[in-house]
Amino acid sequence: MSDAAFELIGACVHSIRFTFTAQIDYPYASARLADDNPPESLFRRVQVASPPPSRNGRPWQTGLILDRKPFDPAGPLDRLSDVEVPTGLDGLGTPDPDAIILDLWLDVPKAPAKVDFPGSDVGRYILSVPYWQPVRGPGETVSMDVAYSATLRVLWTKAPTSRWVAVSFDAFWPVERDSADVLIPLGACDSLCPR
Numbered sequence: 001m002s003d004a005a006f007e008l009i010g011a012c013v014h015s016i017r018f019t020f021t022a023q024i025d026y027p028y029a030s031a032r033l034a035d036d037n038p039p040e041s042l043f044r045r046v047q048v049a050s051p052p053p054s055r056n057g058r059p060w061q062t063g064l065i066l067d068r069k070p071f072d073p074a075g076p077l078d079r080l081s082d083v084e085v086p087t088g089l090d091g092l093g094t095p096d097p098d099a100i101i102l103d104l105w106l107d108v109p110k111a112p113a114k115v116d117f118p119g120s121d122v123g124r125y126i127l128s129v130p131y132w133q134p135v136r137g138p139g140e141t142v143s144m145d146v147a148y149s150a151t152l153r154v155l156w157t158k159a160p161t162s163r164w165v166a167v168s169f170d171a172f173w174p175v176e177r178d179s180a181d182v183l184i185p186l187g188a189c190d191s192l193c194p195r
Contacts, residue, residue, distance in 0.1 A: 047167075077185050165184050
């Protein structure tokens with residue numbers, strides 16, 4: 001994934017609401033923006049699948065652990081921040097084309113902002129694989145200035161068919177990518193839902 005951060009605001013059967021910010025000094029980013037003439041906007045592709053794609057032919061939840069047991073995505077959702085995502089876990093594969101409920105390019109304008117880690121969305125989703133975080137340990141918080149930010153509400157292009165969706169900023173490809181996809185349980189509609 002590029003040098004960016006995702007913060008979930010809400011997701012329901014109608015839409016997803018989130019903030020996307022860029023240039024958080026991800027140490028493994030493959031490319032950096034030029035300091036002397038940065039672009040006015042960044043363009044990022046977001047693809048969402050429902051149900052989430054499999055892991056090497058096995059269900060998407062394979063390998064996730066809660067209380068030393070396999071994670072059950074049909075169970076309670078109040079402890080998602082306690083779900084363990086082991087190192088070495090296979091990433092999500094490419095979804096079946098019929099499972100794609102959103103596929104579009106985002107325009108993320110140059111708009112300075114501050115992003116907090118962890119964000120206000122702690123415990124509302126699970127990462128598909130372990131991923132770099134700017135905080136070093138439990139209880140630590142970090143605020144970072146970013147040059148690009150956008151808060152978006154995007155309608156699904158077709159109805160989700162599962163309680164869970166998977167969000168990828170790399171179109172779920174290649175399987176060996178170093179980025180993490182975001183696994184989100186759909187929640188109740190809120191004041192930002194366009195229903």
